[in-house]
Amino acid sequence: MPRTTGVRLRAETAPNERRTPLVPTDAASLIAEGLPVTVEESPQRAFPVEEYARVGCRVAPAHSWPDAGPGEVVLGLKEPAAPPDALTHRHVFFGHAYRGQHGGPALLRRFAAGGGTLLDLEYLTDDDGRRVTAFGEFAGYVGAALAVLHQRRRLTTPLTATTRPALDARLREHTGGARALVIGALGRSGRGARRALEVAGVPTTGWDQAETADLDRPALRAHDLLVNAVAPAAPGPPFLTPEDLPRPDRALTVVADVTCDVTSDRNRLPVNDRTTDWERPVRRLHSAPPLDVIAIDNLPSLLPRESSTTFSAGLLPHLRVLPDGSPVWDRSAEAFRRALATPDHPERGSDG
Ligand SMILES: NC(=O)c1ccc[n+]([C@@H]2O[C@H](COP(=O)([O-])OP(=O)(O)OC[C@H]3O[C@@H](n4cnc5c(N)ncnc54)[C@H](O)[C@@H]3O)[C@@H](O)[C@H]2O)c1
Structure with a gap:
C-alpha cells in the first residue's frame, strides 16, 4: 500500500449530483494538519471551486484523477466514470456493489483489473457497526x-x-x-x-x-x-x-x-x-x-450544501487519520476484499 500523500476530490459526473463528501472548511482542516487536498473543477458541485482554492486546495481539471499520484486517495460519492476501466488508486465513494445491485460485479471487475482498492463510504463503521457518516x-x-x-x-x-x-x-x-x-x-x-x-x-x-x-x-x-x-x-x-x-x-x-x-x-x-x-x-x-x-x-x-456539510463533518475525523490507517478504514477494506473474492455472489450481510 503506497504512503498516503494527499486527498483528491473528484468531480462528480452523475446528473444533478451537487453534493460533495468534503466541504471547503473541512478541506482547510486537512491542509492545516499537513494533508494536501486537490480539488477537481466541477460546475455542478454546490461549493464553487474558488471556495476550496481560497483555503489552500490545489485545483485540477475535472476528470484528471487517473493522473493522480499513487499515494493520493481519490474521494468522490458515486462510481467514477470510465474510461479508465481499470482502477488503480485507493478510491473512497459509495460503490453500491456488495449487495447484489446492478453494476456491482462490473465495478468490482474494474478494481480487479487495476489492482486498486475501494474504501466504500457505506462500510466505514465504528466498533459497534454503526456508520460513521451518512446522508x-x-x-x-x-x-x-x-x-x-x-x-x-x-x-x-x-x-x-x-x-x-x-x-x-x-x-x-x-x-x-x-x-x-x-x-x-x-x-x-x-x-x-x-x-x-x-x-x-x-x-x-x-x-x-x-x-x-x-x-x-x-x-x-x-x-x-x-x-x-x-x-x-x-x-x-x-x-x-x-x-x-x-x-x-x-x-x-x-x-x-x-x-x-x-x-x-x-x-x-x-x-x-x-x-x-x-x-x-x-x-x-x-x-x-x-x-x-x-x-x-x-x-x-x-439540499446539497446542508447535506454535504453534515456528511463531511462525519467523515473529517477519518480522513485525518488516513495516512496512519484505523480500524474504520480497515473494516471497509476488509468488506472490499470479501466482495472482490466473490464478485458474482456478493455477501448478504447487513450494511446498516
Ligand atoms: N434515496 C436516497 O437518496 C437515499 C439516500 C441515503 C440513503 N438511502 C437509503 O435509505 C435506506 C435507509 O437508510 P438509513 O441511513 O436510514 O438506514 P438506517 O440503518 O439508519 O435505518 C434503517 C432502519 O430500517 C429498519 N428496518 C430494517 N428492516 C426492516 C423491516 N423489514 N421492517 C421495518 N424496518 C426495518 C432498521 O431497523 C432501521 O431502523 C438505505 O437503504 C439507504 O441506502 C437512500
Missing part, C-alpha cells in the same frame, strides 16, 4: 417532503436544489389533510422523514422491524402516504403486493421509496422496479384508485 437523515426528510407536496398538488417540476428553510416554508403553507406511515422509522432516514411530516403537520405512524414482522396490510393501506425508509438486512415479504393496488379500500395514494433498492433482491416494494428523477419525480403505479411513487436515488442532493 440518510436528509434523504428521509426530502423524500417525505416531496410526498407531502405531491399529495397536496404543490410539487413543481423539474425539481431543483433548495435549502432546508425554503423547503420547511413550503411544507408549512398547509397542514394536515393526510395520514402518513413511515417504515424504518427508527433509522436515520426514518427520523428525517418524521421530522418533515411534523413540519408539514401530517399525523404520522412509525413502524420499524417489530411492527413489520407480522405485517398489518389493512392498516398499511389505510394511510394516505407511505415513506419506505428501511435498510433490510435480508430479502423478505413485500410491503405492497400487486393485489393491494386495485383494492377499493386503499387510502394510500403516494409512496416515497427512500430506500430505492429497486434492483436488489431486498426490495420491499417490488411493485415498483425503477427509479424516478428530478425531471419526472413521480411515476403512476396504478390508476384506480391512484397510486404514485417517488423513487429518487439522490434525494439529499436536493
Whole structure:
C-alpha cells in the first residue's frame, strides 16, 4: 500500500449530483494538519471551486484523477466514470456493489483489473457497526417532503436544489389533510422523514422491524402516504403486493421509496422496479384508485450544501487519520476484499 500523500476530490459526473463528501472548511482542516487536498473543477458541485482554492486546495481539471499520484486517495460519492476501466488508486465513494445491485460485479471487475482498492463510504463503521457518516437523515426528510407536496398538488417540476428553510416554508403553507406511515422509522432516514411530516403537520405512524414482522396490510393501506425508509438486512415479504393496488379500500395514494433498492433482491416494494428523477419525480403505479411513487436515488442532493456539510463533518475525523490507517478504514477494506473474492455472489450481510 503506497504512503498516503494527499486527498483528491473528484468531480462528480452523475446528473444533478451537487453534493460533495468534503466541504471547503473541512478541506482547510486537512491542509492545516499537513494533508494536501486537490480539488477537481466541477460546475455542478454546490461549493464553487474558488471556495476550496481560497483555503489552500490545489485545483485540477475535472476528470484528471487517473493522473493522480499513487499515494493520493481519490474521494468522490458515486462510481467514477470510465474510461479508465481499470482502477488503480485507493478510491473512497459509495460503490453500491456488495449487495447484489446492478453494476456491482462490473465495478468490482474494474478494481480487479487495476489492482486498486475501494474504501466504500457505506462500510466505514465504528466498533459497534454503526456508520460513521451518512446522508440518510436528509434523504428521509426530502423524500417525505416531496410526498407531502405531491399529495397536496404543490410539487413543481423539474425539481431543483433548495435549502432546508425554503423547503420547511413550503411544507408549512398547509397542514394536515393526510395520514402518513413511515417504515424504518427508527433509522436515520426514518427520523428525517418524521421530522418533515411534523413540519408539514401530517399525523404520522412509525413502524420499524417489530411492527413489520407480522405485517398489518389493512392498516398499511389505510394511510394516505407511505415513506419506505428501511435498510433490510435480508430479502423478505413485500410491503405492497400487486393485489393491494386495485383494492377499493386503499387510502394510500403516494409512496416515497427512500430506500430505492429497486434492483436488489431486498426490495420491499417490488411493485415498483425503477427509479424516478428530478425531471419526472413521480411515476403512476396504478390508476384506480391512484397510486404514485417517488423513487429518487439522490434525494439529499436536493439540499446539497446542508447535506454535504453534515456528511463531511462525519467523515473529517477519518480522513485525518488516513495516512496512519484505523480500524474504520480497515473494516471497509476488509468488506472490499470479501466482495472482490466473490464478485458474482456478493455477501448478504447487513450494511446498516
Ligand atoms: N434515496 C436516497 O437518496 C437515499 C439516500 C441515503 C440513503 N438511502 C437509503 O435509505 C435506506 C435507509 O437508510 P438509513 O441511513 O436510514 O438506514 P438506517 O440503518 O439508519 O435505518 C434503517 C432502519 O430500517 C429498519 N428496518 C430494517 N428492516 C426492516 C423491516 N423489514 N421492517 C421495518 N424496518 C426495518 C432498521 O431497523 C432501521 O431502523 C438505505 O437503504 C439507504 O441506502 C437512500
